[in-house]
Amino acid sequence: MTISGAEILIRCLQEEKVEHIFGYPGGSVLHIYDELFKQDNIRHILVRHEQAAVHAADAYSRSSNRIGVALVTSGPGVTNAVTGIATAYSDSVPLVILCGQVPTSSIGQDAFQECDTVGITRPCVKHNFLVKDVSLLAQTIKKAFHIATTGRPGPVVVDLPKDITAAKCAFHYPAAVAMRSYNPVTKGHLGQIKKALHLLLSAKRPILYIGGGVILSDAAPLLTDFARRLNFPVTNTLMALGGFPGTDRQNLGMPGMHGSYEANMALHHADVVLTVGARFDDRVIGNVEHFAREPRRVIHLDIDPSSISKRVKADVPIVGHIRDVLEEMLKLLEDGFETSADLADWWARIEKWREKNGLAYRQSEHIMPQFVVQSLYEVTKGEAFITSDVGQHQMFAAQFYKFDQPRRWINSGGLGTMGVGLPYAMGTSFANPGAPVACITGEGSIQMCIQELSTCKQFELPIKIINLNNGMLGMVRQWQEMFYSKRYSQSYVTSLPDFVRLAEAYGHVGMKIEKPEDVKGALTKAFTDYKDRLVFMDFIIDPAANVFPMVAAGKGLTEMVLANDL
Amino acid sequence: MRRIISILLENEAGALSRVAGLFSARGYNIETLTVAPTEDESLSRMTIVTRGSDEVLEQITKQLNKLVDVVKVVDLSEFAHVERELMLIKVRAIGKDREEMKRMSDIFRGRVLDVTDSSFVIELTGTSAKLDSFIAALDAGLILETARTGVSGIGRGDRILKI
Numbered sequence: 001m002t003i004s005g006a007e008i009l010i011r012c013l014q015e016e017k018v019e020h021i022f023g024y025p026g027g028s029v030l031h032i033y034d035e036l037f038k039q040d041n042i043r044h045i046l047v048r049h050e051q052a053a054v055h056a057a058d059a060y061s062r063s064s065n066r067i068g069v070a071l072v073t074s075g076p077g078v079t080n081a082v083t084g085i086a087t088a089y090s091d092s093v094p095l096v097i098l099c100g101q102v103p104t105s106s107i108g109q110d111a112f113q114e115c116d117t118v119g120i121t122r123p124c125v126k127h128n129f130l131v132k133d134v135s136l137l138a139q140t141i142k143k144a145f146h147i148a149t150t151g152r153p154g155p156v157v158v159d160l161p162k163d164i165t166a167a168k169c170a171f172h173y174p175a176a177v178a179m180r181s182y183n184p185v186t187k188g189h190l191g192q193i194k195k196a197l198h199l200l201l202s203a204k205r206p207i208l209y210i211g212g213g214v215i216l217s218d219a220a221p222l223l224t225d226f227a228r229r230l231n232f233p234v235t236n237t238l239m240a241l242g243g244f245p246g247t248d249r250q251n252l253g254m255p256g257m258h259g260s261y262e263a264n265m266a267l268h269h270a271d272v273v274l275t276v277g278a279r280f281d282d283r284v285i286g287n288v289e290h291f292a293r294e295p296r297r298v299i300h301l302d303i304d305p306s307s308i309s310k311r312v313k314a315d316v317p318i319v320g321h322i323r324d325v326l327e328e329m330l331k332l333l334e335d336g337f338e339t340s341a342d343l344a345d346w347w348a349r350i351e352k353w354r355e356k357n358g359l360a361y362r363q364s365e366h367i368m369p370q371f372v373v374q375s376l377y378e379v380t381k382g383e384a385f386i387t388s389d390v391g392q393h394q395m396f397a398a399q400f401y402k403f404d405q406p407r408r409w410i411n412s413g414g415l416g417t418m419g420v421g422l423p424y425a426m427g428t429s430f431a432n433p434g435a436p437v438a439c440i441t442g443e444g445s446i447q448m449c450i451q452e453l454s455t456c457k458q459f460e461l462p463i464k465i466i467n468l469n470n471g472m473l474g475m476v477r478q479w480q481e482m483f484y485s486k487r488y489s490q491s492y493v494t495s496l497p498d499f500v501r502l503a504e505a506y507g508h509v510g511m512k513i514e515k516p517e518d519v520k521g522a523l524t525k526a527f528t529d530y531k532d533r534l535v536f537m538d539f540i541i542d543p544a545a546n547v548f549p550m551v552a553a554g555k556g557l558t559e560m561v562l563a564n565d566l
Numbered sequence: 567m568r569r570i571i572s573i574l575l576e577n578e579a580g581a582l583s584r585v586a587g588l589f590s591a592r593g594y595n596i597e598t599l600t601v602a603p604t605e606d607e608s609l610s611r612m613t614i615v616t617r618g619s620d621e622v623l624e625q626i627t628k629q630l631n632k633l634v635d636v637v638k639v640v641d642l643s644e645f646a647h648v649e650r651e652l653m654l655i656k657v658r659a660i661g662k663d664r665e666e667m668k669r670m671s672d673i674f675r676g677r678v679l680d681v682t683d684s685s686f687v688i689e690l691t692g693t694s695a696k697l698d699s700f701i702a703a704l705d706a707g708l709i710l711e712t713a714r715t716g717v718s719g720i721g722r723g724d725r726i727l728k729i
Contacts, residue, residue, distance in 0.1 A: 118580060123591050127634040130580075147634060180729060181576055181637040306628035309621070 002168040005134045006031035009098070009165065012141040014041050015173045018069050020060060020430050021045065022053040026073025027113060028100030031165040045430065045459065048451040050077050052423035054084020054097060055449070058155075059420075059427030061093050062410050063385055065218060067149055068093075068427060073100040075113030078120065083417060085155050086124035090414025091239060092216055094153035096144050097121075103163040104132055117159045126154030134167040139174050146177045151184025152304040153216055184303065188320030193328050196274070196299040196316045201340045203272035203297075205349075206232050209255065212239030212413065213277015213302060213322055220244065220406040222326040223276065229333060230340050233350055235263040237278055238398055241409040246402030247382070252350065253359075256284040257551045258395045261358030264549070264557040266350050268294055275300045277322050280312040281414075282553075288312070290556025301325055358549045358562045359399055366542035367516050369393060369468045373400035376438060376466060379523040384408070384436040387424035389445030390416045392474035393466075395547040397440040419448025425463040426455060436527060438464040443496055443538075444473045453506035456534050464526050465536045467499060470543040478546045503536035514540045568597075569623055570642040570649060570719045572727055573612040573630060577603050581635040585612060588633065594618065594626050598651070598694075598716030609637065609729070615694075615717045640727050642719045649719035652689065653697045654679070656711040659686045663708060674700045685710060 003011075009032060013021070022045045025033045036044050047053045050072045057068030072081045078099050088095045102111040118130050127147050129140050140158060148156040200206055214223050214236075220243045227234050227250055234244045235255045244251055253260030255267045267273065267285075273296055278284070285291045288311055300307075300314035301322060308317045318325055361370045373396050376384070386401055387410040388394040394411055403409050410428055412420045425439040439446075446467055456463055468474075476491040500510030509530050513522045519539070526535040548563035575581045582601055589596050594616060601612040616626065623641065630639045642649070659667045659681075671678055671688045674696065680687035690700055694717055701709065721727065 119583070122580075122584060122587055152632075179634070182634050304632070306625060306632055310625060 002170050004031065004035070005137050005160070005165040005167050005169065006035040008134070008137050008169065008171050009141065009160070010035045010039060010042065011171055012138055012173055013069065016067075016141075016145050018042055018067075021069045021071050022047055022056040022060070022427065023071030024050050024053055024073065024077060026077050026100060028074040028102060028162045029071060029160075029165075031162065032071065032098070032100070032160070044071075045426075045455070047423070047455050049449065050080035051083050051419070052426070052449050052452045052455070054081045054095070055087065055420045055423035056427035056430070057095055057097075058084060058088040058093050059387065059410050059424035060431045061095055063407050063428040064431035065407075066431065067096060067145065069096045069098065071098045073113065074102055074117070075115045077113075078115055078117045082120060082124065085121055085157065087412050087415045087417040087420060088155045089124045089126070091212060091412065092153050093155065094148040095155035096148055097155060097157045099157060099159050101130070101159045101161040104161045105163065107161065117157065121157045124155075125157050126152075128157035128159065130159040131161070131164050134164050134169040137164065137169070138172060139177070142174050143177050143179065147182060151182075185319050186321040186324050188301070188318045188325035188328060190328065192316060192318045193325060194332065196301075196318060197329060197332055197337055199272055199297055199299060199316060200230070200274055201338045204341055204343075205269060205271040205346045206230075206274065206343070207266050207270040207272075208232050208234040208244075208274050208276065209237075209267055209278055210234060210240045210243050210276045211237045211278025214240050214243035215406045217277065217303070217322040218406070219277075219322040219326055222323060222330065226326055226330055229330075231343055232274075233266055233347070235259070235267055237284055237413070238411070239413040240278070241398060242403035242406040245404040247404055252354075254398060255557070257286065258399065258547050258549065259551075260399075261356045261549055261560060261562060262350055262353040264551065264560060265353045268557045270296055272297045272299065275302075275314075277302055279307045279310065285312065285557060286551045286559075287554055287556045290559070293556075356562065357564075358560070361545070361548070361563055364542045364544075367513065367519060367539055369396045369470075369539075369541045369545050370400050371516060372466060372468060372519055372539050372541065373397050373440065375520045375523055376440070377401050379520065379527055380436055380438065384438050385410065385428045385432060387411065387421050387428055387437065387439045389421035389439075389441040390418045391442050391445060392478065392545070392547050393440050393442045393445075393468040396468070418445040421445055422449050422452045422456075422463070422465070425465075426452060426461055429461045429463060436464070437462075438466055440466045440468065442474060443467060443469040443471065443499070444493055450502075453503065453508060453534070453536075457507040460532070461534060462532050463534050465534070467536065467538045468541050469496070469499070469538050470541050470545065471496065472543055474545075475547070481546070483552070499536055499538040503534070508534040508536055510536045510538070512538045512540065567617060567619065568643070569616055569618065570647070570717060571614045571616065571626065571630070572640045572642050572719060573614070573636055574604070574638040574727060574729060575610050575612060575633075576635040576637065577608055577610040578635060581610065582612070584633050584635055585614075585630065588629055589616075592625070592629060594622065600716040600718050611727075613716070613718050637729055638727060640721070642721060645725055646722040647719050647725070648722060649693060649717050650691055651694050651697055651717045652691045652715045653700075654687060654689055654713045655701070655709065656685055656687050657704065658684060658708045658710055660684050667708070670700070670703060676700070
């Protein structure tokens with residue numbers, strides 16, 4: 001029996017246990033939408049812009065261990081999706097993006113809504129496919145899911161010409177894929193693992209520097225066990241919040257440009273650094289030469305060999321799946337490998353740094369953004385899923401919401417895409433029905449995907465939007481204040497909408513909060529009285545609030561500016 | 567430092583652009599690039615000549631290996647190998663230059679492939695340096711056109727790049 005390519009596609013998705021697809025229809029995907037109409041297993045979430053479809057699918061992956069799927073039409077559908085794809089690629093998020101394409105006979109003819117999808121997306125996908133023969137469709141979909149979810153994960157695009165989704169073929173879904181050119185490593189090299197442990201256990205000033213890989217590989221419980229057993233300090237990057245409990249004494253907070261004082265000092269002065277699923281990027285270690293001035297031994301564990309010794313040379317590289325390698329390390333410790341050095345002096349130094357209280361902020365008669373995040377933390381008891389956009393609010397959220405569990409903090413760390421917050425909250429809501437989801441954003445970012453308030457209404461998503469409104473592009477303004485002699489070029493947002501009425505126009509609840517004493521009450525109300533509604537909370541905050549500590553671009557990790565230095 | 571990288575990759579549409587795109591996106595330079603199917607038609611072999619420090623080369627190799635279409639990558643310059651480039655060069659050959667051109671071609675072990683009353687096409691194979699010196703040895707005004715293939719290379723003896 002033969003069935004159409006569109007039906008084959010849907011059957012493949014069902015085989016992959018896909019429950020949600022985020023998408024937007026158009027000419028070249030009509031056959032697929034017709035098949036979606038005829039079945040009930042997969043729920044299609046109609047967004048209002050393709051960018052949001054990909055962001056939502058991305059958050060669906062990040063906030064669960066399932067994989068997000070997006071479906072867009074050819075041409076502008078694809079180009080709109082590109083920001084979403086690049087965002088997921090930067091943070092190594094597994095994702096499958098299905099794109100319509102003009103019929104194979106029209107490819108290259110400058111047809112209506114034609115674009116070179118494979119060419120446009122090539123630099124921002126893990127891999128992409130153009131399906132030119134319906135008999136290859138099922139195995140291509142199988143490969144797409146396999147590639148997206150294994151090794152270092154990432155988005156995979158499948159381009160589907162319209163005639164392929166119409167053509168008929170027998171359906172057979174392969175049980176497994178074998179690709180001679182793609183065989184990611186999993187097990188780490190035992191010799192290297194032992195070498196790493198020797199080094200770690202002889203360290204006088206060790207630190208665990210963990211990144212997004214810990215979350216992506218679902219290794220947080222193992223990592224936590226490992227760190228606690230050795231009593232090592234841990235610093236987790238923006239991408240790793242929740243990879244080690246945020247409330248744990250051993251957690252020093254984030255490293256980097258807006259990292260904590262103790263995390264940066266400890267990372268800089270450690271004699272042995274165990275890097276797990278992180279990549280020493282510019283926002284984390286600042287100036288590479290400055291970082292290199294202090295001698296230290298680096299153990300680098302990552303599934304992607306190209307992340308190792310890219311910016312900082314590793315003394316002990318370990319290529320492997322983080323979970324497998326940590327399991328191996330824990331087993332060796334269990335077998336009585338060695339005992340670690342006495343870390344009392346090191347901890348005493350760290351506690352001294354911690355006493356500096358680098359996250360302290362001045363009070364004012366206005367609402368301070370940090371206070372809003374702290375209040376949100378209290379009201380949600382630290383158990384909410386928090387999505388954020390990009391800017392000052394993102395840093396305040398990362399600094400002041402303590403994540404004790406992985407996959408609760410959803411943000412665009414690598415690409416830094418403004419506008420992700422609301423669609424991220426949507427994807428998170430679908431992946432975690434019933435869980436509290438808050439989107440911490442600003443009046444700049446939220447307007448980049450504001451149309452999704454309509455999607456939220458359609459699907460009755462009870463998202464709480466925490467809009468930290470300072471009437472300025474805060475992070476841009478902060479840099480202009482500090483490095484451009486206060487020439488605030490284009491960083492004011494004038495003619496802001498009345499967000500309360502805007503939310504109401506979309507059918508949601510709007511609140512405007514202007515006084516510090518109203519913050520907690522409003523938040524409590526949003527999470528109780530309006531538990532099942534989307535609440536847009538417009539917090540009018542102190543426009544002068546800045547993010548500290550700060551390591552200026554090009555400076556070293558120890559050259560931080562603290563709020564109380566000013 | 568000059569390096570020669572040999573790559574076995576799936577002989578599929580778009581595979582070349584993935585490799586070329588990687589080099590441009592990451593700012594690596596390509597001096598020459600050649601590619602053709604191997605004896606196994608499902609595979610292509612690509613040879614890239616590039617320049618970079620050890621660190622850059624390590625990154626290039628790792629990044630190439632990450633490409634899903636790439637099956638194997640070898641830095642030929644790490645061990646004994648032979649490399650050759652082929653050049654077709656069209657030169658003006660009139661009057662006394664005809665004899666001179668023939669002699670130069672013989673000295674460089676070239677072959678004259680095409681003769682007209684005013685030009686020769688000479689085929690020359692060798693290392694890139696040899697081809698460069700042939701060009702340098704000619705009177706620049708007599709060179710009408712050159713077509714070079716870029717470097718192709720292979721390991722000596724037991725060094726075999728195969729899947």
